[in-house]
Amino acid sequence: MTTEGRFLAAVKACGDDAALSHYAAACFYGWLKYNGRPVDVTCRTRRRRPGIKTHETDVLERELVRQILVTPRLRTIVDLSRVEDERTVKRALRQAKFTEDELQQLPRTGLIGGIVDLSAAHTASGNEDFVLDLVLKAGFVHPRVNAPYQLPGQTYYPDLWWPDVRLIVEVDSREFHDGPIDQRDDLDRQAWLEAEGERVLRTTKAQVERDPPRFLARLTQAGAPQTRPAQTQL
Structure with missing residues (x-):
């Protein structure tokens, strides 16, 4: 049945x-x-x-x-x-x-x-949920979540994206990024995005969970917009 x-x-x-x-x-x-x-x-x-x-x-x-x-x-x-x-x-x-x-x-x-x-934004995984919640609690402006981004011949959906400062955060996982073809596609896409002036920060839930202040510091250094000073001690 x-x-x-x-x-x-x-x-x-x-x-x-x-x-x-x-x-x-x-x-x-x-x-x-x-x-x-x-x-x-x-x-x-x-x-x-x-x-x-x-x-x-x-x-x-x-x-x-x-x-x-x-x-x-x-x-x-x-x-x-x-x-x-x-x-x-x-x-x-x-x-x-x-x-x-x-x-x-x-x-x-x-x-x-x-x-x-x-945030009730439509995320694609529990990993993205975790990172998005941390970003918002830390005082960063709400990013676009899985919003369409046009690439040559395809539509790409960045996990978290601040278009005003041209910053993208990708939350990698084994489910979608573990195979050699997936990793090559990620690198090719990142190279194209960076050539267009975007900055791409890659991380995993495990990395963020292990050291939240380090991840938030990376966001701050990359220029992610904030509604208040980022709280790195969470």
């Missing part, structure tokens, strides 16, 4: 007043990767089913998406914030790509409030 098949079966097993919700709904929307855990379903009445984690509610918001009744996107992220840790909620929120109007509808309390106030 496919994952969506499991989700559909779980909702139907809980009766007419039920909807896919919480972690399962976030996976259904493509914000998170399903890991085989019991399927979250929210119901108006108390239900107990094997392989299903039920949640009770007096007000059940739901909509039909790809033939499955699921809680709406905003309701899903709020529900998720009540049962998951900050890293999971942050990942889902940034992948959701909510509009500014939608973000304004989210509560400014709990996990969601802290994440939205820091």
